[in-house]
Amino acid sequence: MSTLIEAFPDEVSLMIFARVPLYLHPRLRLVCHAWKAVVNSVELFKIRKEVNFVxxxxxxxxxxxxxxxxxxxxxxxxxxxxxVLPSSIRHLSYFGAVSTAGKLYVLGGVRDSKDDITDGRLCTPATNQVWSYEPVTRRWTTCAPMIMARTKFACGVLDGKIIVAGGFSNSFHRRPIKQAEMYDPKSNSWIPVPDLPLTHNAPCYGAVVREKMHVLHKELPTVQILDNETQVWTVSESSWRNxxxxxxxxxxxxxxxxxxxxxxxxxxxxxxxxxxxxxxxxxxxxxxxxxxxxxxxxxxxxxxxxxxxxxxxxxxxxxxxxxxxxxxxxxxxxxxxxxxxxxxxxxxxxx
Known part of the structure; x- marks a missing residue:
């Protein structure tokens, strides 16, 4: 007799659980301790991958x-x-958000607060923290931090890897960052990629189009494009702007x-x-x-x-x-x- 679903072996029961939509999982957790343990387990995440339930x-x-x-x-x-994202940073803002490998990633950002004053002016340093969230297990996990702390930067996903580029090191002193870096979720590690050819004293954002990373600065007519195969940036005109x-x-x-x-x-x-x-x-x-x-x-x-x-x-x-x-x-x-x-x-x- 199964301990999960009567008349089914546990192996079959797990296959059934793997096909239950996530929005119903809170109800499953209320049935009994055994069901709650299954719904929160890493094993269920793996089985969903095996049966290709997406x-x-x-x-x-x-x-x-x-x-x-x-x-x-x-x-x-x-x-x-x-x-709740377990970051200790209050009112985290101007961060990067992307998804890859079935997880949500929240990267960098800055505290949107008036508590930090430097020389009579608001100045809050950016963070290099990286968090990932896995929807099946409902768990936030700290990942390897970015090489550079940054806010108001461009980010995107190329071939399953996260690219970040540009931005600022804090919320007030607008010293633009030219460095770019890449995160591999499999190895949980960051490596540098070629610097941006141009930097601007303006926030930037990213878009991945036709397997190329595009970095755009607000109010500026240029776009910088990274070819994933050659790892070379090119500069072009763009009408996207802000x-x-x-x-x-x-x-x-x-x-x-x-x-x-x-x-x-x-x-x-x-x-x-x-x-x-x-x-x-x-x-x-x-x-x-x-x-x-x-x-x-x-x-x-x-x-x-x-x-x-x-x-x-x-x-x-x-x-x-x-x-x-x-x-x-x-x-x-x-x-x-x-x-x-x-x-x-x-x-x-x-x-």
Missing amino acids: ENFMCVCSYEPEKIWQLHDAQHDVWITIP YPLAVVGDDVYVMCGEKIYHENQVGGEKQRKFTASGYKSKSGFGMSSLGNSIYLIGGNELRGKIFRTQKYESPGVAVLTVSLEERWALHEAKPMTHCRGTILGCTPLRS
């Missing part, structure tokens, strides 16, 4: 409440609140005002594809892609009112299904249940 999530972190992440299960349209963007397949979608444009190449010809009514008056919203959909997440209803809550908060989520041939489909996903205000990080996760 779920897709959009991971979101906002200014309110601090250090809270939620995962949106697109298939079942439910939000899952995960354990606009929110999402990458679907090999295509880039840029949001300017309320209009979303499809760009068939970096800095190339643009074609208007959709008008997202209401987002012209928003600030601090997140834009990312999951599969063939673009997410427009949260933010604040009044321009310039960032880092506000109450009437300015917007937990709403719009999902656009992208098609190059057909008319786009728009639907409202269920609103976030905890996250409010400015979106600090959003990234897709396949686990």
